[in-house]
Every structure is written in structure tokens, then in C-alpha cells.
Amino acid sequence: MKLMKTLATAALALGVALPSMADTTKVGFIYVGTPGDGGWTYEHEQARKEVVAHFGDQVETTFVESVAEGPDAERVLTQMALSGHDLIFTTSFGYMDQTNNVAAKFPDIKFEHATGYTRAHPNVSTYGARFYEGRAVIGTIAGRMTKSNKIGYIASFPIPEVIRGINSAYIHAKKVNPEVEMKVVWVFSWFDPAKEADAAAALIEQGVDVIMQHTDSTAPMAKAAETEGVIAFGQASDMGQYAPSPRVSSIIDNWAPYYIERTQAVIDGTWEQADTWGGIGSGMVEIGDFTDVLPAPVQDEANALKDALADGSYHAFTGPLNKQDGTPWLAEGETANDGDLASMNFYVEGIDAELPN
Structure with a gap:
């Protein structure tokens, strides 16, 4: 920590920018199944990979798989929130209450809940497909x-x-x-x-x-x-x-365009609460x-x-x-x-x- 402060002071004196971990947006995903399920979780994982491919070093992504809907989801979400994530996608209907509960404790983190209908806090959005x-x-x-x-x-x-x-x-x-x-x-x-x-x-x-x-x-x-x-x-x-x-x-x-759009909004500081329900027309x-x-x-x-x-x-x-x-x-x-x-x-x-x- 002292070394970082010293480098920051020197950079300020020289008028140069110091690379910072704050330049990296950390995005987390909570999965109800495994990426190898061949279906629902597989597609969310493919979308996460497309986020990585699109943003490169601008983002760091993590995921936790096979998280049971219910109390255990709140524990996993809390751990993810405490580990420095800026944006968290909870990708199953049964995470709805847990998403809102954890969001209340971490108002600076953005939460996106898939297929839910409750966004009890301004840092929670919902998204789903028709x-x-x-x-x-x-x-x-x-x-x-x-x-x-x-x-x-x-x-x-x-x-x-x-x-x-x-x-x-x-x-x-x-x-x-x-x-x-x-x-x-x-x-x-x-x-x-x-x-x-x-x-x-x-x-x-x-x-x-x-x-x-x-x-x-x-x-x-x-x-x-x-x-x-x-x-x-x-x-x-x-x-x-x-x-x-x-x-x-x-x-x-096809979740990738949405994940990329919402991650970009967090990077730009333009993220706003929303309910998204896309269908065939939106892709x-x-x-x-x-x-x-x-x-x-x-x-x-x-x-x-x-x-x-x-x-x-x-x-x-x-x-x-x-x-x-x-x-x-x-x-x-x-x-x-x-x-x-x-x-x-x-x-x-x-x-x-x-x-x-």
C-alpha cells in the first residue's frame, strides 16, 4: 500500500497517469447450473466469454456455478460483492429475493437479475427474454x-x-x-x-x-x-x-449483446435501472x-x-x-x-x- 501511495505521488508530480486496478471493471456471474449443461447455463457462459472478447483488459470476469436457489445464493452473492465486483448478473429466477437482499447492502454495486420481476433498490435491474x-x-x-x-x-x-x-x-x-x-x-x-x-x-x-x-x-x-x-x-x-x-x-x-451493453454502461458511468424483455425482434x-x-x-x-x-x-x-x-x-x-x-x-x-x- 505504501509503495502504491509513493508511485501515485511521483506520478502526480510528473504529470503522468498511473495505471490503476480501478480502470478494470469487474463483472461477476452466478449460475444455477454448470457451463457444461448444454443449455441455459452454457449460453450464459458463452455470453460471458463474448464480454471478455469484446472488452479485453477493460474487464475482469468471474463466475460461480451450481449455486442453489435460496439461502446459499445470498451467501455467494455477498462474497462476490465483497470481492470488488462492479456489476453482478444473477442468472436464474430463484435468485430474485437474494439479489435484492444483497443489493440493499451494497448500493454502489450494480445488480442484474435474469427473468425476475422485482427490483426493490435503485441498483437492481431485471432482464429476460420473450x-x-x-x-x-x-x-x-x-x-x-x-x-x-x-x-x-x-x-x-x-x-x-x-x-x-x-x-x-x-x-x-x-x-x-x-x-x-x-x-x-x-x-x-x-x-x-x-x-x-x-x-x-x-x-x-x-x-x-x-x-x-x-x-x-x-x-x-x-x-x-x-x-x-x-x-x-x-x-x-x-x-x-x-x-x-x-x-x-x-x-x-442470445445474452451476449445485453451483457456487453450493460457492462459498457457501467464502464461509462451511464448505467440506469431498467426492466428489459427482449424477443425475436431484438435478437x-x-x-x-x-x-x-x-x-x-x-x-x-x-x-x-x-x-x-x-x-x-x-x-x-x-x-x-x-x-x-x-x-x-x-x-x-x-x-x-x-x-x-x-x-x-x-x-x-x-x-x-x-x-x-
Whole structure:
């Protein structure tokens, strides 16, 4: 410390700038899974690497993987805050309360919480993606491609984000195939390959020949690969190693532009609290390449829907739509507002499954 003070005094006397650790912005990431999960955490890790590539020596990044949602997340976040970070991204829904709790104790640090809806302090922002737009596209493909008229969905937790995805996939499968049925299996975990594989097997045993998922591992894809005639979709990441079958396309989370933008704002001193919800149009949600398993007309239809969602000429939740119990929800031509979507806690009419509490 004395040496640094001496160097600083000398530099000031000579009128030269002394390189300082303060010139480096320290950015941390908290992961719910491992970067090798092939899905959700993998894509966040790829985005972190792009931050490093973009900024070079301007930034130092760190990450902690496999942090359980709950009290342990607060401990990890506190340790990260105490270790000199300027910006911290908490990348799972279940970190919401812990992010706000720690942010209250460290008002000079910026916190960004993925997929949350609470920002209780001015140094907390939220960000998420309109995954339901991607589900609309793959739901359309599912409705066209199923031969059994049974499509399956492996769900993680009954939170609005997941419920929106189930509803969007079903609505759009039903639009192109009125005979379609949806089967839902809840695993109550983001990343548990064994449970996810068992869920896929259970769906296949029920006659499902198209599998969708809102879980983080490639296990459902691997299980689908064991059964001829079953197709599936990459989740959060491309999962291209399973193409051309069973993987026929994918929903890809592209976090890098957002992470670069928010890191730049901290560097520039222009960071402001915000709620960001990007979709296909902003590039935060991408649709993976279609394989040749999909006939050209199905690809064309999916691309047309993707384009309409991207330019805003179509909304994935457009009436007439009823809730599962038959209660009217959206009238003809009416679209759901973001508040309704953010708090969605019901299935739409036609889904023959019970929504867990």
C-alpha cells in the first residue's frame, strides 16, 4: 500500500497517469447450473466469454456455478460483492429475493437479475427474454409434425415464464392441428438430467412423438434419440449435436449483446435501472436452423410466423382465448399485455392437465 501511495505521488508530480486496478471493471456471474449443461447455463457462459472478447483488459470476469436457489445464493452473492465486483448478473429466477437482499447492502454495486420481476433498490435491474415467442414457432412445427396428435412438454417450475411457454406452444400447435393434445410432466428442477430423461420416457410411453422442454439439460433430447419417430427441440442452446434427428430446430438464448451493453454502461458511468424483455425482434431469442426432417412447407410456415413475431405484426397471445376453465380471457383480436403475461398462472382452454400450485 505504501509503495502504491509513493508511485501515485511521483506520478502526480510528473504529470503522468498511473495505471490503476480501478480502470478494470469487474463483472461477476452466478449460475444455477454448470457451463457444461448444454443449455441455459452454457449460453450464459458463452455470453460471458463474448464480454471478455469484446472488452479485453477493460474487464475482469468471474463466475460461480451450481449455486442453489435460496439461502446459499445470498451467501455467494455477498462474497462476490465483497470481492470488488462492479456489476453482478444473477442468472436464474430463484435468485430474485437474494439479489435484492444483497443489493440493499451494497448500493454502489450494480445488480442484474435474469427473468425476475422485482427490483426493490435503485441498483437492481431485471432482464429476460420473450421465450414464449420461440415456443409459438416450435409449437407450430409440433402441430404440423406430430403423427400421434400427442405432443409433450417437460416443465421445470410452475412460474409464469414456464406457464407462458406451455400455453404458447399449445395455442400454436392447436391452430395448425385441431386434433392435437398436450401432455405436461413437471420435474421441479431446472437441471436434473435423470429426472428430465425419466420425464421424456414417460411422455413417449403415453404416445407423444414431439417433445418440448423448459429444463436445462440435453437428457430429453438423448432420450428422444432412442425412439424412432420422436422429434425434439433444442432448449436455450442449439443442441445441434442431436441433428438432424431428433433435433429439428431449437430456441436459442442470445445474452451476449445485453451483457456487453450493460457492462459498457457501467464502464461509462451511464448505467440506469431498467426492466428489459427482449424477443425475436431484438435478437435475444433466436430460432435454430431447421433440419431437413421438416418439410419445406412447414419450414416456410414457421419462418413466416417468426418474421411476424419479430416485426410486431403478430402477437403470440391474440384472442379469442379462454382460460382452462372456460372463462373468457382475450376477445377476438385482443392481445395480452405484458402485465398479464408476467403474472400468468393458468393454462389456456384445451390443455388437459393440472397446474401445480
